[in-house]
Amino acid sequence: MQQLDMETPAVKAAIQAGLDLQRIPAHIAIIMDGNGRWAAGRGLPRLIGHRQGYKTVRNIVREASDLGVKALTLYTFSTENWRRPEEETTGLMKLIGEAARQELRSMYQNGVRVQVSGRINGLPTEVREELQRGIETTKSNDRIILNLAINYGGRAEIVDAMRIIAAQVAAGEITPEQIDEQTVAAHLYTHGLPDPDLLIRTAGEMRLSNFLIWQTAYSELHITPTLWPDFTLAHLVAAIDDYQKRVRKFGGVVSS
């Protein structure tokens, strides 16, 4: 295990809560939901809620990294989110591009490796370029992978994988019988990442909303009513505490 800095607020909070620092989930995935409700509750435009959500992202990336989490996947914009009013999708794209630009230096300095899962070619050019710069600049970092799910849909991801695999079969490179679960996983946007150990959803909805539908087959789920802009280190620690109390069986039998 990588040496943790025991003086960080995250590690102090984890110890205080009695977490087992040897069993921190390696990959946490988060459905960051509730920005709109956070804003509406204050009589503010939805985009202010998204801006507030960005602040939470900054904190959570640092805290997860301090706790020794190796990969953090954040559901940032879904393929279905294009159904929202144009003002909101444009504002979100602007915010994503701005955030990518603003955070680049600190990501680089803090050992964060940025990756993107999703149909990156379907993003506005400026956003795609900022993200590509981030991916390129941080590619040698190895403290934590920040995997941003942007223009991401679980079904779109499986369709994209199927197209590549089908082309390989058509070209005679592989036979249908050679396709197994590893083949599929290797062609998902998330190839190379372990499956999420823990999936957190904020704002209380009891659904996946097309997020990592292949990869979460055996993830532990933690759904909190807390809205994403209100999600703090204490909530992250509570989610990990919940995770550490689960018995993971993967379909087998665990002797007590």
Ligand code: IPE
């Ligand atoms: C999540 O917050 C952020 C995105 C989907 C981009 P929402 O915008 O979905 O917030 P609610 O669900 O309306 O409260």
Ligand code: IPE
């Ligand atoms: C999921 O939240 C997408 C992101 C958090 C980016 P939504 O707010 O889009 O999900 P639904 O519409 O409530 O299922």
Ligand code: MG
């Ligand atoms: Mg929502």
